[in-house]
Amino acid sequence: MNIAQKPPLRKAVRAVKSPARSEVDIATTKPGTPGGIFMRQFWICVSRGEDLPAGRAKPARIMSENYTLYRGAAGRVHCIDSKCPHRHALMHLGWVEDDSIRCVYHGWKFAAGGQCVEQPAEEAGFARKVRIGSYPCGEYLGMIWVYFGPGAPPQFPPFPHRATPGIIQTFNVEKVPCNYLQSFENSMDEVHVAFTHAPGGSHANLSRDLPIITAQEEPWGLLRFGTRKTGKVRRSLHYAPNVTRVIVPPLTGMDGVGGWPEIYFSFTPVDDENHLWFVTSHVEIEEPQMEAYRKQRAKYDQAMAAAKPTAELADELMAGLHDYAGVRHPDLAIVQDIAVQAGQGRLADRQNERLGRSDAGLIAWRKILTRELKRIAEGKTPKKWTAPPADVTPTLGF
Numbered sequence: 001m002n003i004a005q006k007p008p009l010r011k012a013v014r015a016v017k018s019p020a021r022s023e024v025d026i027a028t029t030k031p032g033t034p035g036g037i038f039m040r041q042f043w044i045c046v047s048r049g050e051d052l053p054a055g056r057a058k059p060a061r062i063m064s065e066n067y068t069l070y071r072g073a074a075g076r077v078h079c080i081d082s083k084c085p086h087r088h089a090l091m092h093l094g095w096v097e098d099d100s101i102r103c104v105y106h107g108w109k110f111a112a113g114g115q116c117v118e119q120p121a122e123e124a125g126f127a128r129k130v131r132i133g134s135y136p137c138g139e140y141l142g143m144i145w146v147y148f149g150p151g152a153p154p155q156f157p158p159f160p161h162r163a164t165p166g167i168i169q170t171f172n173v174e175k176v177p178c179n180y181l182q183s184f185e186n187s188m189d190e191v192h193v194a195f196t197h198a199p200g201g202s203h204a205n206l207s208r209d210l211p212i213i214t215a216q217e218e219p220w221g222l223l224r225f226g227t228r229k230t231g232k233v234r235r236s237l238h239y240a241p242n243v244t245r246v247i248v249p250p251l252t253g254m255d256g257v258g259g260w261p262e263i264y265f266s267f268t269p270v271d272d273e274n275h276l277w278f279v280t281s282h283v284e285i286e287e288p289q290m291e292a293y294r295k296q297r298a299k300y301d302q303a304m305a306a307a308k309p310t311a312e313l314a315d316e317l318m319a320g321l322h323d324y325a326g327v328r329h330p331d332l333a334i335v336q337d338i339a340v341q342a343g344q345g346r347l348a349d350r351q352n353e354r355l356g357r358s359d360a361g362l363i364a365w366r367k368i369l370t371r372e373l374k375r376i377a378e379g380k381t382p383k384k385w386t387a388p389p390a391d392v393t394p395t396l397g398f
Contacts, residue, residue: 023374023377024370024373024374024377025373026181026350026366026369026370026373027179027181027272027347027348027350028272029063029064029180029269029272030063030064030271030272031063031064031065034373034374034376034377035373036063036064037376038241038369038372038373038376038382039063039241039242039269040063040148040149040150041149041154041241041382041385042147042149042154042158042240042241042242042385043138043145043146043147043153043154043156043157043158044062044063044145044146044147044148044242044266044268045143045144045145045243045266045268045278046060046062046067046069046079046144046145046146046268047060047069047143047144047173047278048142048143048144048170048173048278049077049139049142049143049144050142050170051173052069052070052071052077052144053071054071054072054073054074054075055071055072055073055096056070056071056096057069057070057071057091057092057093057094057095057096057101058070058092059082059090059092060079061270061271062146062148062268062269062270063148063269063270063271064269064270064271064272065148066081066082066083067079067080067081067082067135067146068080068081068082068090068091068092068101069092069144070092070096070101071096072096072098072099072100072112073096073097073098073099074098074099076099076112076137077137077138077139077144078099078101078112078134078137079134079135079136079137079146080101080110080114080132080133080134080135081132081133081134084103084105084106084108084132085116085130085131085132086103086105086106086108086130087105087106089103089104089105089106090104091103091110091132097109099111099112100112100117102118106119106120106121107119107120107121108120108127108130110131110132112134113134114131114132114133114134115128115131116128116129116130116131116132135147135148136153138156138157140156140157140158141157141161141168141170141264141280141282142168142169142170142280143170143266143278143280145157145158154385154387155387158239158243158387159220159239159243159245159264159387159388160388160389160390161245161262161264161282162262162282162284162393163390164282164284165284165285165286166282166283166284166285166286167282167283167285167290168280168281168282168283169261169280169281169283169297170278170279170280170281171277171279171280171281171331171334172304172310172331173276173277173278174276174277174279174310174311174334174338175270175274175275175276175311176274176275176276176277176311176338176341176342177273177274177311177342177346178273178274178275178341178342178344178345178346178347178348179269179272179273179275179346179347179348180242180267180268180269180275181267181348182341182342182344182348183265183267183275183277183337183341184238184242184244184267184365185362185365185366186337186340186341187236187238187244187246187265187267188215188222188224188236188238188244188361188362188365189213189358189359189361189362190211190213190224190226190234190236190358190361191210191211191213191358192340194210196336196337196340197332197333197336198325199324199325199326199327199332199336200328200332200333200336209228209229209230210358211226211227211228211234211397212226212227212228212357213225213226213357213358213359213360213361214227214360215360215361215364215365216364217364217368218388218392219385219386220239220240220385220386220387220388220389221237221238221239221240221243221385221388222237222238222240222361222364222365222368223235223236223237223238223392224236224237224238224361226397228397228398230398232397232398233395233397234247234394234395234396234397234398235393235394235395235397236394237388237392237393237394238361238365239388240385242266242267242268242269243264243265243266243267244263244264244265244267245262245263245264245265245393245394246262246263246265246394247260247261247262247263247394247395247396248260248261248263259283259284259285260396261281261282261283261284262281262282262284262394263279263280263281264279264280264281264282265277265278265279266278266279272346272347273346273347274346277334300330303330304330304331307329307330307331308329310329310331310334310335310338311338313327313329313335314335314336314338314339314342317335317339318339318342318343324336324339350366
């Protein structure tokens with residue numbers, strides 16, 4: 001599959017008021033809703049791999065439901081329901097035995113896949129009648145992915161990544177106090193970069209002139225173009241249902257080593273009013289430059305350890321405790337994005353927005369999402385999404 005560097009021509013989008021309220025809620029991912037059913041067709045990022053050591057279990061809340069993640073002694077990751085089917089004790093309080101997990105309350109043990117295999121105080125044979133919900137898992141790009149839907153999961157990994165030499169590095173996980181769709185839509189809004197990220201200068205190269213935004217639906221999601229006056233095009237990929245793949249400026253202090261990394265953002269709903277940012281990057285660097293990069297990265301990590309947590313600083317910005325233009329932080333762009341996106345409210349009021357030409361990407365995605373959720377609500381067959389091809393990649397565009 002080949003996509004031309006220059007995007008197809010699009011008519012200008014006039015400034016319009018958001019369409020009348022749809023009979024489907026495009027922001028909710030609660031179980032049983034059209035939005036929840038839609039999201040559960042896909043692999044969902046739920047944790048960094050490094051945050052789940054072998055032999056440990058931890059809780060996870062995803063799309064308004066609670067789960068337990070654990071890693072077996074041999075390193076394999078598992079996801080099960082949060083509570084034991086016996087007396088509903090929290091499973092993450094228990095302990096891992098090889099690839100199984102034992103409930104802390106009465107010692108019931110569940111094998112990988114969810115089958116109960118031991119009940120110390122019960123009659124023989126009772127265990128085979130008991131199961132705990134279990135969900136397919138995979139690891140990719142330093143992240144743990146889970147499929148929560150019915151039937152067999154789609155192809156794994158869910159999307160390709162850059163094939164050039166380099167290293168994979170993950171960012172801190174951010175919990176953002178607003179609906180996931182606000183952040184996914186922000187990732188489709190290239191024009192905000194020239195204003196939101198002007199203080200600090202991290203995105204100065206992307207602010208030289210404002211691009212004309214166009215977008216087109218693909219079998220795997222949305223392909224977005226930002227065309228500048230020079231004719232150069234920045235191409236960004238938005239994989240259904242909540243992943244953005246884009247080339248971004250280096251982290252603060254990382255200029256000169258590693259170049260512009262390719263970033264994979266996963267905006268994972270916790271519930272309808274909170275979500276997580278899972279961010280992993282492919283830094284295109286080869287061995288001769290690796291030592292210089294690692295030294296610079298160590299300085300960045302030290303600065304992050306000493307800095308105020310990004311979410312806390314964003315809260316203070318939203319409360320008016322700081323001058324926006326004067327704030328500095330090693331992850332300044334993250335602080336700025338959280339303040340702007342969460343500042344819209346836990347659930348953005350999409351019915352009273354005034355959208356314009358620069359919103360072409362998010363307008364396109366809202367139409368796709370509304371169409372798919374209506375099909376689900378009406379019992380019709382939704383779109384069959386396909387795995388993204390490896391030859392469709394983001395471009396820098398300047």
